[in-house]
Amino acid sequence: MGTVAPRIRFVLFAAASVVIASVPFLTDDRYLLKILTFVGLNAIVVAGLALLLGFAGQISMGHAAFFGLGAYTSAYLTTAHEVPWLLAVAAGTLLAATGGLLLALPSLRLKGHYLAMATLGFNEIMSVLFVEMRGITGGNDGLSGIPFPSIGSFVIDSPAAIYILVWAVAALAFVGAANLVRTRPGRAMRALHGSELGALASGVNTVGLKVQVFAVSAALAGLAGALYAHSVGFISPSQFSLEFSILLVAMVVVGGTGSLTGPFIAAVALTLLQYVHALIPGLSKDAAALIQDWEVDISGLIMILTVIFVPGGLAAFLKRRRSGAGEEGEIA
Amino acid sequence: MGSAELLQFAVAGLKNGSIYALVALGFTLVFGSTGIINFAQGEFFMLGGMLAVFFVKLGLPLPLAVVAGVLATAVVGLAFERVALRPRRDSGPLALIIITIGGSMVLRSLSRHAFGGNELSLPAFTEGASIVVAGAAIERQALWVWGLTIVAVAGLSWLYSKTRFGRSMRACSLSHEASRLMGIDTARIVMVSFGLAAVLGALAGVVVAPLTQTSFNVGARIGLKGFAAAILGGLGNPIAAVVGGLALGLVESMSIAFISSTYKDVIALVLLLVVLFVRPEGILGRATREKV
Amino acid sequence: MSLLAIRDLTRRFGGLVAVDGVSFDVHEGTIKAVIGPNGAGKSTLFNLMTGFDRPDAGAVSFDGRDIVGMRPHKVVAAGISRTFQNTQLFEELTALENVLVGMHTRLRTGLVGGALRMPWTVAEERRALERASYLLRLVGAEQYAQTHAADIPHGMRRLLEIARALAAEPRLLLLDEPAAGLNNFETQSLSKTLYKIRDEGVTLVVVEHDMGLVMEVSEEIVVIDQGRKIAEGPPLLIQKDAAVIEAYLGEEGAYV
Numbered sequence: 001m002g003t004v005a006p007r008i009r010f011v012l013f014a015a016a017s018v019v020i021a022s023v024p025f026l027t028d029d030r031y032l033l034k035i036l037t038f039v040g041l042n043a044i045v046v047a048g049l050a051l052l053l054g055f056a057g058q059i060s061m062g063h064a065a066f067f068g069l070g071a072y073t074s075a076y077l078t079t080a081h082e083v084p085w086l087l088a089v090a091a092g093t094l095l096a097a098t099g100g101l102l103l104a105l106p107s108l109r110l111k112g113h114y115l116a117m118a119t120l121g122f123n124e125i126m127s128v129l130f131v132e133m134r135g136i137t138g139g140n141d142g143l144s145g146i147p148f149p150s151i152g153s154f155v156i157d158s159p160a161a162i163y164i165l166v167w168a169v170a171a172l173a174f175v176g177a178a179n180l181v182r183t184r185p186g187r188a189m190r191a192l193h194g195s196e197l198g199a200l201a202s203g204v205n206t207v208g209l210k211v212q213v214f215a216v217s218a219a220l221a222g223l224a225g226a227l228y229a230h231s232v233g234f235i236s237p238s239q240f241s242l243e244f245s246i247l248l249v250a251m252v253v254v255g256g257t258g259s260l261t262g263p264f265i266a267a268v269a270l271t272l273l274q275y276v277h278a279l280i281p282g283l284s285k286d287a288a289a290l291i292q293d294w295e296v297d298i299s300g301l302i303m304i305l306t307v308i309f310v311p312g313g314l315a316a317f318l319k320r321r322r323s324g325a326g327e328e329g330e331i332a
Numbered sequence: 333m334g335s336a337e338l339l340q341f342a343v344a345g346l347k348n349g350s351i352y353a354l355v356a357l358g359f360t361l362v363f364g365s366t367g368i369i370n371f372a373q374g375e376f377f378m379l380g381g382m383l384a385v386f387f388v389k390l391g392l393p394l395p396l397a398v399v400a401g402v403l404a405t406a407v408v409g410l411a412f413e414r415v416a417l418r419p420r421r422d423s424g425p426l427a428l429i430i431i432t433i434g435g436s437m438v439l440r441s442l443s444r445h446a447f448g449g450n451e452l453s454l455p456a457f458t459e460g461a462s463i464v465v466a467g468a469a470i471e472r473q474a475l476w477v478w479g480l481t482i483v484a485v486a487g488l489s490w491l492y493s494k495t496r497f498g499r500s501m502r503a504c505s506l507s508h509e510a511s512r513l514m515g516i517d518t519a520r521i522v523m524v525s526f527g528l529a530a531v532l533g534a535l536a537g538v539v540v541a542p543l544t545q546t547s548f549n550v551g552a553r554i555g556l557k558g559f560a561a562a563i564l565g566g567l568g569n570p571i572a573a574v575v576g577g578l579a580l581g582l583v584e585s586m587s588i589a590f591i592s593s594t595y596k597d598v599i600a601l602v603l604l605l606v607v608l609f610v611r612p613e614g615i616l617g618r619a620t621r622e623k624v
Numbered sequence: 625m626s627l628l629a630i631r632d633l634t635r636r637f638g639g640l641v642a643v644d645g646v647s648f649d650v651h652e653g654t655i656k657a658v659i660g661p662n663g664a665g666k667s668t669l670f671n672l673m674t675g676f677d678r679p680d681a682g683a684v685s686f687d688g689r690d691i692v693g694m695r696p697h698k699v700v701a702a703g704i705s706r707t708f709q710n711t712q713l714f715e716e717l718t719a720l721e722n723v724l725v726g727m728h729t730r731l732r733t734g735l736v737g738g739a740l741r742m743p744w745t746v747a748e749e750r751r752a753l754e755r756a757s758y759l760l761r762l763v764g765a766e767q768y769a770q771t772h773a774a775d776i777p778h779g780m781r782r783l784l785e786i787a788r789a790l791a792a793e794p795r796l797l798l799l800d801e802p803a804a805g806l807n808n809f810e811t812q813s814l815s816k817t818l819y820k821i822r823d824e825g826v827t828l829v830v831v832e833h834d835m836g837l838v839m840e841v842s843e844e845i846v847v848i849d850q851g852r853k854i855a856e857g858p859p860l861l862i863q864k865d866a867a868v869i870e871a872y873l874g875e876e877g878a879y880v
Contacts, residue, residue: 057426061433106609114563114608116429117369121556121601132594176739183738183745184724184731184752191714191725198712200676203700203729203792212735242552246437253430258716293445300437307427307434308419 012261013175020167024160031278033159037231039271040166044224046251046267047173047260048217053249054257055181056213057193061245062103062119063221065126066096068240070222071229075146076136078230085150089226096222097215104214108207115214123242130237142236149230162231169227173220177260189213190258243296250303256313265314270299336467341589342582347474347543349581350481354536355558356565356573357488358529364505364568365518365525368425371432372412373533374555375439379405380534381546382443385452394455402534408439409530413523421522436551444548454541473542480539484532485574492570501525505568533558553597560604566614576614627652627827628673628704628796633682635668642668643679644851650796655818655828657842659835661871665851666831667709670798673829674706675699686796701729705794707785709801709831715774719765719784722773723756726791759787763817779810783817796827803834815841839863847871 023036045063052058070092077088103122107115130137137143148157149165156165180186192199192206199206229235251270255263272279274295277288306313355377362370384401388394416431457476462469492498503511504521512518536554537546557580565576580600587599607614626649635643643665650656658666671677673684675696684691691699705726714722731752737745760766763783768776776784782802789797802818803811811834818841822828832838838845838859845862847855849871855862862868 059426059429103605106605114369116371116433117556117559117563118605118608120371120552121560121604124553124556125598125601128595128597179741180735180738183741183749184728184733185735185738187717187721187725188728190717190721194714194716195712197676197708198714198788199725200696201674201700201706201708201712202726202788203697204725205695205697216735243437246433249430249433294441296441297438297445300434300441304416304431304434304438307430308416311420311423311427 040170043170048220050263052217056189060119062122064244065123066218066221067225070225074226075229092226093223097219100215100218104211144234256315259315262315339468345582345585349578352561353574353577356561358532359562360573368428372436374551376530376533377537378551380537381541405534410527413526451545456542657838660848664848703795705789706798713773720769726788763787
């Protein structure tokens with residue numbers, strides 16, 4: 001933070017917004033819009049995960065499960081009970097937040113990184129539940145016929161409109177996160193990441209704050225999941241696997257800790273990597289299949305190489321390097 | 333439920349429990365020497381089984397293939413530490429944990445490329461029908477599971493208590509700094525503990541493969557259970573890891589007997605969370621208060 | 625009535641008794657020093673007084689309220705702030721941000737308010753920035769306001785930690801070896817700063833090895849040796865105390 005002047009940051013944000021907002025006017029390729037909508041959904045999750053991992057220094061391997069929790073909740077409520085869309089999405093978000101709270105409370109009392117393992121376990125358990133609770137989730141077949149987003153009689157049913165909806169939420173998530181890190185709770189997060197003792201001595205309830213941040217990031221994942229369910233109309237358990245959780249962590253790590261811009265760029269890049277075959281027009285079928293087949297390895301390797309060689313991630317390139325001790329925003 | 337059936341469930345519990353114990357020992361070893369949770373531990377389990385199957389397919393006789401599978405996994409463990417973790421060994425735990433997470437992702441994926449996405453099976457170590465004891469059938473492979481677990485635990489405790497290397501390892505788990513000052517090569521200790529953790533994981537993976545089949549994606553769940561076992565006993569203490577593993581196996585198996593098999597995988601996590609909540613130092617661990 | 629009353633405080637680590645039945649009072653508006661040889665139990669005493677550690681026996685009462693068992697952040701909210709022997713600054717934050725974190729208990733903005741940047745959030749931020757700048761001036765660190773803590777010279781880091789502790793608006797400030805590693809000039813300006821802080825109405829307890837500073841600023845001294853209180857009184861009496869002289873001669877020569 002702090003090294004890029006606020007005005008430049010604002011200009012960058014405005015420029016990015018204009019580019020993103022103009023996409024639906026430049027193309028009517030439904031598939032492309034869908035892919036870019038997925039990018040926006042991942043960006044929403046990453047906004048929360050960047051706060052948790054990049055600012056508060058806590059890792060979660062369960063955000064795919066929160067995403068799934070939001071998706072299933074909202075999908076179930078709208079399909080089985082005809083709950084209004086807005087209410088169903090709110091319920092999905094809230095349930096994910098509550099799940100996050102319940103998971104974080106016991107894990108975060110402890111030193112070390114037990115939270116990582118507890119969240120991994122949570123993801124595995126949710127994977128089991130998504131399959132086994134057939135009455136609600138539809139088992140391995142999943143849930144289909146999930147209605148488009150609608151408020152009253154106004155239905156958001158075109159790919160372009162859904163794209164705009166998702167990116168509007170993503171923009172709000174990033175603006176909110178950016179505001180947060182510059183005020184009292186955000187400073188406290190960065191502080192406890194730097195020195196837990198110092199934060200305690202400054203009167204920060206370190207455990208309480210970590211739990212809160214975890215719940216917020218889980219809520220954002222749940223919100224993105226709910227939006228996902230209504231934009232694709234079909235969900236099944238395999239979409240909320242551990243692999244997706246790790247990919248989300250990779251986005252924040254590659255983007256750089258202590259930054260929001262870096263993780264955002266990484267979220268865009270690593271999500272697009274999954275769809276490279278569709279984005280590069282001249283790509284041969286074999287090459288596309290090869291890339292798709294190795295996409296997980298590429299993401300994993302990029303994550304490891306980032307931690308080893310560029311601990312500051314993409315954000316390190318965005319910031320002017322400072323002289324002296326203590327690299328900024330590194331994964332310590 | 334009759335006593336024979338109950339015994340049958342107990343046998344199954346102790347069989348799975350031994351596997352959990354071996355994986356838990358791997359966690360404990362690495363945690364002891366580095367203070368980090370190695371998320372790739374489950375992948376060592378996966379690699380052991382997959383590599384043994386691979387060597388059998390190459391035409392190696394089964395015993396040789398099993399040994400080769402374990403040794404090859406050990407090489408992977410050593411290499412992983414040397415290449416991926418050593419360069420950042422002075423960083424905090426978060427960086428190292430992320431590296432092991434990335435490592436597990438890559439190992440899993442590479443294994444799929446190399447050995448395919450299907451379930452694979454390994455022949456039983458000893459042919460023959462199950463042995464019936466007091467009405468409970470015990471597969472011959474289960475005897476191998478117990479036998480190898482006992483050998484591994486005995487070997488490890490000998491290493492820990494009787495050798496210079498074991499003493500260095502224990503010193504390392506108390507304080508890296510002090511150990512370094514005493515002339516202990518901590519880098520070597522860390523690397524070897526990864527190698528040993530890989531051996532333990534691979535051993536578990538190989539010996540259970542004839543019973544359950546194996547595939548590229550079995551690592552995450554077994555890693556989770558091994559970790560639950562380690563936490564259950566008290567992370568960092570080898571005996572506790574074994575006790576935790578057996579206890580987890582028994583609890584799981586009894587919950588299948590008395591509740592339902594659908595949620596057997598949920599039991600481990602619920603247990604993990606309960607222990608973390610109520611008694612984070614584990615059943616056998618001693619409560620410690622941190623000094624500022 | 626005394627602001628802080630410590631009664632029979634005891635803390636054991638295994639077989640070692642780090643603090644052994646220590647009692648003393650700190651009166652409002654005074655500067656009290658706690659001295660003693662290395663390993664005498666002074667830092668443990670601080671940890672017991674600030675919720676970082678729990679005593680095995682004894683009581684700590686602050687303004688008539690028992691604070692044993694309170695979590696550290698509650699102790700800060702109750703009005704006791706501290707610094708550490710090894711400074712615990714937030715290295716990636718600027719000096720100004722360090723002090724702003726210190727104001728945590730005196731600000732209200734929560735996660736929602738912070739994310740939405742409500743008008744009252746903005747107003748609170750403005751007030752906080754003003755006060756943080758004032759505190760940096762008070763300790764003489766204003767030129768480093770925008771510098772990351774990691775890049776601030778050693779002597780200034782100790783002063784910055786004091787400013788951060790003051791930001792919580794404590795009634796009682798505990799300083800753990802504030803002069804360690806400071807040169808003569810810096811120590812002198814430190815003693816001036818300590819007076820300024822006291823004149824703002826803050827009561828001080830200082831653990832310190834620099835006897836010159838202790839004798840100059842403190843109104844009362846408590847001497848701890850091997851976990852026990854061996855003497856208490858005004859500086860002039862302490863200098864002549866036989867037990868104190870022996871405790872110091874025993875360890876590191878004629879210190880007093």
